[in-house]
Amino acid sequence: MATYYFLIVGHYDNPIFEMEFTSANRETKKEDHRHLTQFIAHAALDLVDEHAWKTGNAYLKTVDKFNNWLVSAFITSSHIRFLLVHEPKNEDGIRNFFSEMYEVYIKYSMNPFYQVDTDIRCAAFERKALFLARKYLTG
C-alpha cells in the first residue's frame, strides 16, 4: 500500500501540519489506521531527536520502524521535524520530497503573520505538498 503520511512537528512536539498521501488508484479504506500512524510518528520523534545529533545531515533517512511501517525524517536547521510514515522504501523520492518541502516550509514561515510552531492552515501549502507528494512519492 503506497500510503505516505507526512507530518511537520514543531518544537513542542506539536504537529503543525499533517497530510496523507495515497496513490491515486487506491482508495482510502482505512480510516481506523490514521491514529496508528500518529502513534508511530510520535514515537519516532524520540529517535529523530537522537539521530539529529549523530549526523549533520538534515535528511535522517529511516529512523524508526514499527511493524511494516517505516519512519523517515528530516530535520531543519531550526529543528522543525518532518516525518514521513510509509511502507515502501523510496529513499530518493523521500529525500527529494523532504528537501522541496523544506523550501516550501521556509517560504511559508517567512510570512510575517505566521508564528512558528503554530498550525499551518494554508490551502496553497497543502496544494504544494500534494503536488510534491505526487511528484516524488505516490506518482
Place this chain on the structure above:
Amino acid sequence: MKNSPQEFIQKTFSPMVAVISSTAAENVCQKNNLSFIDLLRPFSRLTCEAQFRDPSGASIPVRGLQLCFRQVDHVPPPPPLARRMLDDAVASTPPSLPSNLRNSDDPNREEDVVDETHFPWFELWREEIGFLVVSSVEEEISTVERLNSLWKEVQKLSSKTTGGPKWFFTNSILKYCVVLHDESSSEPQRAEAAFSEVKCVFGVGCHLLRINSRKLNGNANDNEENGVIDYWVPYLPAQNVENAEDLLLFKEEVHDPASDSIPMQKDSIPEIGEEASPDVDKDDTDTSSIPSLSYVVQDHPLSPETEKVSMAGMNEDSENSSTKRYGSIRKNQAVMRGAHLSNADIENIKAMINDFCTRSFIPHAERLMQILHEGISNRKGMSRSLFSATKRWFGGNRPGLQGPPVPSISYASDAPELQLRRLADLCFLLGHYSVASDAYRSAKRDFAADGAWTHFAGALEMAGLAAYLHWNSPGLSQSDPTGSSAQGVGPLGAVVGGGPSSLEAAKKAIEYFDQSVLTYLNTCRMYNLATRATLLASEVLLTPWAGSKHGEAAASLVRLAGEDSDLRSALLLERASLCLLSFRQPLQTSVKLKTSSTNALQSLSPGQETAPVTPNNLTLALSASSKALPRKAALHAVLAGHRYSKAGHRPHALRCYAQAYKVYEGKGWRLAEDHIHFAMGRLASHLKRPENAAHSFSLLLSPSLNPPFYVSAFTPSPTTNQPVSPSASGPVLIPTRNQPPSQQAIFLKEFLNAQIQLKMKDTENSEKKSLPVLPIPTIEQGSVRVLLGSSPSLPDTHQQINDRVQLASGVGFGSKVEEDGNIGWAKLEENLLLAAQGSVPMLFMPTVQLYSDTTDNSISPIGVMGEPVLVQIRLCNPLGIPLPLSDIRLLWMHTPQSDSKPPTEKSSTSSDDNTSLKDEGCKGNGEGVVARTQVLPSIILAPTSNQEVVLSITPLCMGELRIQGIAFRLSNPTPGMQDTSKLSSSDSSSGNLMVEAKSPEKLWDIAMSVAFKGLPTELVGGEIRSCHIELRNVGLRSLPLRSLFVATPSPNTFCFGLNSSHADKRNAVKTGDVTLAKWRNSPVNNELGKDNVRPLPPGVWKLGTNSIAKRDGGEMLDKDSLLGPGQGLIVPMWVRGPEGQGEKSVSLSLLFYYEAADELHVGTSEIQKGSFQRSPRRPCHRLVRHSWKVEMLDAVELRGRGGGSIGEVLPGCGSSPQSLSLTLNLKNCSPSTVRPGVGMVSEVNLLRASLASLHWAFAPKKPILPVEVKLGAQESVNLLFKAHRSEDNNPNEESILFSDVLLDETMNSGVSLDPHTQHWALPAMPFSYQSRIGEEGKTGKSSSDIGDDDRAEEATITSSAESSMPTRLDATLILRWKALVKWNTMSDGAESMTKEHWAFGQHQVSIDALSLTPGSNHSILGGGVSWSQSTLHSLPNSVSQMTPLEVLQRLVTHSIFHPPRVIHDFSHSRLCLVPVKLILQNCSNYHLVVEVQTSSLGGYPANKNQLYSPHPSGQFLWVGRISAMVNLLPHASSQEAITLTAAFPAPGTYNLASRLSVSCRQCIDKKDKDVMLSLDKPNTLESEKATLEGSIELGSKDLRTHLGKDAVTQVWRVESAVVVVGA
C-alpha cells in the same frame, strides 16, 4: 533494604530447600497461623559469615546466602490453571485508579511490573539441594520414627516418574532434621530428650527449634504493644494472593501448550533431564539424605525489596504507603501471625537457618563441588569426543537463526556433559561468580558442540548473569573501588583499573543474553524460557555496568511480545515502556533508578510547574545522549494497554492508557488522543467508573477545552502576572476535530452511555444530583445576551402591516448596540429625565435593557417581577453530526432579599431528571413559585453550525436571581439508538451568563404598553403621515401612571397631537385668496403652568396634558394627568418624512417615558437622595422604546429666497409700505423611472402655501401661477410670493400670523385637503413651528429649540445679537404639496408590483434675513444634521456679538423715485437735470441714523477701448443737495423724501446709484455701547459686478461719512436706471 539488580538475581536464583514436615509440626506452626515454610520465610537468609573452599582450595566467603524453602511435594499447577492464576495475580493487584486519571503517580503502577519481572523464575534450580525434615515433639510416636517415616515419604515422592522432587545431585542428598518444640505446650525436658535421641540417629544435621514461647495473654494487641514486628507483612499479604503468586511462577513453564505433553523438566535446564533416581538410600551411607530442591521459590513479589529492584519510578512514599496498605489489608483479615512467637523464638529461627547453612549446606556444597571438579578434571584428558566433534562439523548450524526447531539433545541427569554445568551452578549459588562464569562458558562451548541448543542457551544465559554478578559483586567493588566507580560511569567513563575488562565482560554478557534469547526463541521455540532470559537480560541491560541500554532492553522485551499471549505481551510491553522512561544519570555511581525515573516522569508530565522544555541546543544535546524516550514509551504504553484490554485486565489497561496520555496531552496529536480517550472511556465504563468514562468521552467530543500548553508560551504575557485569559487565546486556536462524522457519532453514543451510567450511579449514591457538564454543544463566548423588560409578546416586525395595530418594538435581540449608539437612547433618556424630573441624577445610569458583551455589566441588571428575562445564547455544534437537543431551559438560582426572608437559596440546578423537574421542580425547587422558566421543546443543531436560542425566565419573587447556565437533554441522533438519554448541562464557563437579576420593587410593577396604528413604513421626504399612539397602563399592580413623555432623536420628524387651542379659529380672516389666522404660541388655557415653566429639552414632548389626546371613552386626562390602571390614551402623531436622505431606509425611534404616580415615588426619591450612601439605585421610571425603519424617497426640493422692497401700499395690506418678495424654487428630484425597491414620484401638485411669521403675511393678491402646477420627475417650478408687513405694530408675542393661500385652483379651501389633518393649520404649523418667532424678550423661555435644526443653527447666529438682528424676517414659508408616489414593492416574483398612492407633505423654508438667499442648500429642511448638534445649540450661547455684515446689509431699504425716461434737448441745455426722490425705509427694529452721501467722484471710468459699454454709465453728477442725514425710527420710513438732483451731460443710460451711498448706524443713545455695530470696511461687491448685468453697484471707498467709525456704509443695488434721451 536497597536491592540492587545483583541482589535481586541472587535472590531469585537462591538455593532451594525442600521441606517436609509432619502434621504435628505443622500444627505447632499453625498456632501462629503460619505454615512451617511461611514461618521460615522472613528469616531465610544467612546472617552470619561463612566461607567455603572452592575446588582449587581457595577460601571464598559467603555472605547473605538466601535460601528458599519449598514443600517437597509441591507440584506445579496445570497450564490452564497457571494461566488463570497469572490472570488472577495481575488482576489482584489492581491499580488503585485515582479518580482523576491524569494523576500520574499511581503507587501501584509498578507492582505489576514487579509481578512480571518475577514470574518466570522457574526451573533453573529445580533441584533441591537440601532437605529439611521437620518434626515435632508432640508426636505420638517417637520423633525419630516420625522423621524416618517422613523421609520415606520423600523417597516415595521421588520415585514417582513425574511431579516428584528433583534432586540436584542424586547421589548425595543433604538431609537436615528439625525438631520443633512447642514451648507453650510441652516441657523443655521432653524436647531435649527427643532431640538428643534424634541427634544420635541423624548426627550433626539436626536442630531443635523452640518456638511459641510467648505467653498469650489472650489479647492479640499485645503483639503490637510489645513491639513485635510482624515479619510476615511483606511476605504474606494475603493468602490467596500468595498462592496465586506461587503459581504464577509456573505459568510460563507450562505455558506453551506444545510442551505440555512432555514433562516440563525436560525442556528446561539440562541437568535435570531425568527424575531423581530412587536409589537414594543406597548411595547414602549416612542416613541423611540430601534432597535437591527442584523449584525455586522467589521472594514474594510484593515485597518492598523486589519493588525496589524493579525499575519502578516509585518514590519512598508510595512504597511505604503500599506496604502500609498491605499491612492494613492483612490486619483486616484478623489473622494474627506469629502471635505466639517471642523475640527469642525469632532468634532461634535465625540461628537455625545459620546453623543449617554453615554446618550442613555449605559443607555439603563444598563437597559436591569437589566431586564435580574431580569428575570434570578426569574428563579433561579426553578432550572432546569424536562424536561431538563430528556433530559440530555437521550440525553446526548457528543458533539464533531462524529455522525449524532443532531437536535438542537432552542429557541424562547424571550425564557427564552436565557435570561442568552443575559445578558452575554450585559456584553461582554460593556466589563464586568468576568460577561460575568460566564454567558456564566452557559448558556453553560443549553444548554448542553437541547441538544441545536448549542447554546451550541456558548456559549462555547463566554465563551472562554470572559475569554480571561477578563484576558487580560487593566484594569486588570493595576490593577495587576504582573498578566499581568505573562501573558506575559506564562505557563512557570506563577508565581505570578493571574498567576495560569489565567493559568487555559487559559486552560479552550482553552478547550472551542476546544469543541465549535468540536460541530459545528460534531454535528451541521455548518462549517461556526466552521470556525469562529476556527479563533477566533487560534487568542487566539497564544497569550502568551494561551501559544503561534502555532502548535495547526495551527492544528485547518488545521482541518477546508476541501474538500468543496478550497478557504476557502486555506485561512485557509495559515493562518496555518503563525501561524507555527511565534514563541513566551519568554521574551517579550507584543505581538510582528510582529517582531518575521519577525525574523522567516529572519531565513527562507537562502540567507540572516545570517550564516547558525549551528546545535549545543544550537540552537537545542531552536528550540525544541520556534522555529518556518518553514518546516511545508512550507508544508502548498504548500497546500494552491494548493488550491488557484484550487480555481482560481493564484496570491495567486503563492505567497504561492514562500513563500514555500524559505524553500526548495537549500537543495536538488529535487522532492519537482521540484513540486514547476512546479506549479509556470504554474501559472506564466497563470498570463501572462512569466519572472517568464521562470525562474521557467529553474530552473526546469537545474541541480541546484547554488550549495546548505551548500556546501560553507564545502569547506575550501582559507585563503583569495576570493569568492569560482563556479568551485571549481565542477560538482560533481551537482545532476542529477532524474525525469523520461516523466516528463522532460513535463517540457521542458512547458518551451518552457513560453519562447514563454516571447518572444511575449518582442516583444510587446520593441525593445530591448535579448536572453533568457536557462538552457539546458549546456556547459561544460573548454571544450571550440578556434582555430585560421586553414586551410580553415578542414583537415580530415582519408580520406587521400598516393598518394593523403595532406594538412598540421595544428592545429586541435584533437591535444592535451600534445602532443604539446612533440613536442615542441614553441621551434621550437623559433628556426625558430632565423633562420629567427637572434634573438628571448625578450619576446618570441609562437604563439598559439588552445586556451583551459590549455593555457595562458591572452592575447587575434589575428585572421586573412577572416580566420575562430573555437570554439569547448561541449554541455551536462543532461536530459533523446533528445534535438533537430538547427541553432546553435556563438554570437559575434565587436568593431572596436578605431583609425580608431568611436566605434560603433555591435553585433549579438540582432539578435533574424528568420527574424531579416536573414534580419536585414545582415545589421544591421553586419552579413556578420563585421563577418560571420557559422550556424550549426541541431543536436540532445542524452539523458544524451555530444556532441562536432564546430562553426566558420570569421571576416571580423579589430577590437575587442568578442564571447559571442552560440545561438540556441531548439525545442520540443515530437512528439505531432510540433511547433518548436525558442529560443536562450547565455551562459555567461563560461569565457573561451569570446575570444577576434583582427582582423589582413595587414601583416597578408598572407597565405601559405602547401601540401604534398606521405607522408608515415608506415615506417621501417631507411627506406627512398621521397615525395614532395608544398608550395603555397594563401594570399588574394597578398604579396610575404619570409624566408621560416621549423623546426622539429626530425632533423635526415627529409632531404629537397639540391642543387645538393653539389655533384660534375665530380670528381667521379671509382677505382675498389668503386666509389669515393667528397661531398661539402657547396654549390658551394653561392649567399646568408650573410644568410649562420647565423648558423641555429638544425632541421631548409631554403627552397627555396639553394634547388633544383622548381617553378611550373620549374623556380627557385627569386633572393630574394620570393614566389610571387599565386606561388607555390615544395620541395623534404626525410623522414627517425626513428630508435629504436620498433613497434609503431611515430608522426612526421614539422613547416613551412614564413613572408611577404613587406615594411610593416619594420614597424613591428619598432613596435617590441617599444614593451617595451607595444604596442600590432604584429607578423610578420606565421606558418603552420603539424604533422602526422607513424607506425614504427624497422627491421634493425647495429653495427659497426673500427680498425686501418698498412698494406702494397695497390695498388691504395696511399702511406699511414694506413688502417682501419671496422667490421659491420647487423641484421634483425623484428618479424618473421606477426601480425595484425604490419608489418614484411621478407628479407633484402644489396645494397651498402658508407663511408663518410675526409680522408678515401674504399679500392678499393671489400669486400668479399656472392653472395647475404639475411637476413631473426632474421638473422644477419657480414661484414668487409677495408678502407685506402686517400693520399690527405691536404684535401679540404669543401669537403668530399665519397666512395661507390656496395654490390649487381645483381645490376648495373649505375642503380638508389632507384627510389626516383636522385643522388646516395642523400639522403644517407645528412642523414649521419656531419658537423664536416673536420671541423678543422671551428667549430661553418655553420650547426655545423645538424646530428645525437648520433654523436652530441659524438662530444661534441671529439670536446671538440678543434680538438685535433688525433685518430678520422670521418668516417661514410652508409649501404643501401632494405627490403621486409609485413604490415598487420588492416581490419575489419576476414581476414586481407597483403601488401608487397620493402622498401629502410639506416643505418649508425659513426666511430669516432679507438679503440672505436662504434657498441655498441649507434651506432644504431636515437635513442630515444630527440631533446632538441641535442640543449643542440649545445651550444659551455666547457667540460673538459681532453681527455679520451680510445681516446688516439690509438695514435700510429705499425707494427711489424718478422719471424713468427723460427727454431732454441737449442743444437747449448742456445739462439735463433730473430730480430724484429718495425715500428711505428702516426695516429693522432699531432706531437708525442714516446718512446719504452723493459723490462727485467715482463711478466707472468710461471704457475707451470699447465702442459700446454694456453698463449703464455713471458719468453724471449730483447737484444741489448732496448729502442728508435722516433719523429713522424702527420700521419707519423717512418722513419726507430726500430730494436729489442728478445732472446728466449726454444722452444715455445712467445708473443713479453709482454715486450714491448710504451709511447708517444705530442710534447710540438708544442702545448700549456694546451693541454698537461697527464695521471696518464697506462692502464692495466687486465680485458681483460681472454677474449683475444691467446694474452697477458701486462700492465707494472714498465715501467716508462723518458718521464715524462705527457707521456702516450700506451699498445696495439700485435697479433704478434713468434713461436720458436726446431730443
